[in-house]
């Protein structure tokens with residue numbers, strides 16, 4: 416099974432038209448004024464029009480530089496070019512430095528470029544489908560060290576392992592958190608960068624997980640679980656920006672429990688990753704059933720639960736299963752509130768069917784990273800009796816044509 420992580424920042428929504436090839440870092444196209452990105456204009460129009468909101472959509476934005484703490488760069492050709500795909504293409508725009516990258520990612524990219532060239536490691540070539548195809552880098556914010564995963568399309572894992580051992584000796588230990596080899600079979604037939612198969616992963620060096628606290632110490636949020644990220648689970652690229660979304664979700668869940676429900680809600684979370692949202696709600700809920708299709712998330716979630724205050728631990732559970740299957744199993748049959756943060760394709764049909772059928776569900780917190788799909792889901796949720804209570808746009812990738820939408824829906828039962 417594949418993780419479906421995207422290689423490049425979201426491609427601009429071009430209405431199907433082929434764009435002129437970009438020669439510029441595609442995630443900085445709107446950096447001068449990020450709120451002028453086409454998706455922001457579309458979202459404002461949508462919420463004013465179709466969604467009937469009586470005020471202009473609020474667009475929340477943090478720092479425009481240095482925000483990307485998780486990056487997947489493509490590698491192509493020989494000598495290898497490292498960078499991002501230009502929108503709608505597989506042409507790599509070389510990017511050894513980007514102002515939107517965390518400084519550690521820039522430093523590590525340059526060091527890897529030097530090391531890869533010196534060791535004669537070739538980039539993916541599209542002919543025999545072998546070579547180094549991607550480099551994933553994740554910064555642990557407290558230490559500024561980088562977890563590096565190098566993705567090869569190769570049959571001979573041992574050869575790549577030996578190469579990465581050599582490569583490791585060329586990297587600064589003060590910058591490298593850990594180094595991982597991910598080998599995809601050269602003959603595979605899907606576009607996902609990572610596979611869930613544990614056999615595809617080999618740890619070359621360093622600790623197994625990056626550790627993160629979502630909230631800065633000055634944010635008055637309780638609880639503060641530690642989150643654990645091995646390279647084979649989803650992690651937000653702009654974790655500080657995502658913390659602002661989770662703060663809003665906390666405020667809504669608290670208000671819903673106090674004012675509408677008059678008791679703490681039973682919460683289900685689908686597409687929950689390692690529990691980045693759900694674990695931060697544990698003090699506000701009667702119970703939280705978190706889930707995700709990636710089987711590796713559960714161990715991270717369980718480890719995080721141990722970092723919660725003891726009284727909160729029994730309230731939270733995790734099921735490693737796809738949202739479609741859980742929906743068919745009746746997971747929403749007694750839920751008061753549903754939290755969803757699906758991939759760009761939006762909610763699966765079975766989830767809509769379970770929302771429709773639930774006799775108890777009154778509140779829906781929708782975090783969307785795909786605005787096209789969100790618009791489709793909005794119409795279906797309306798058909799299922801939900802109305803929009805509140806929405807915000809979060810520019811998690813300021814400079815690119817991407818918007819993270821937080822929408823709160825309610826229905827009377």
Ligand SMILES: C[S@@+](CC[C@H](N)C(=O)[O-])C[C@H]1O[C@@H](n2cnc3c(N)ncnc32)[C@H](O)[C@@H]1O
Nearest residue numbers: 649686687688691707708709737738756757758
């Ligand atoms: C945008 S991420 C959000 C995760 C989490 N909220 C976070 O902030 O880290 C989407 C998640 O959906 C998961 N996913 C993708 N397709 C899924 C499916 N059909 N059923 C359940 N989870 C799915 C992915 O593994 C990923 O963890």
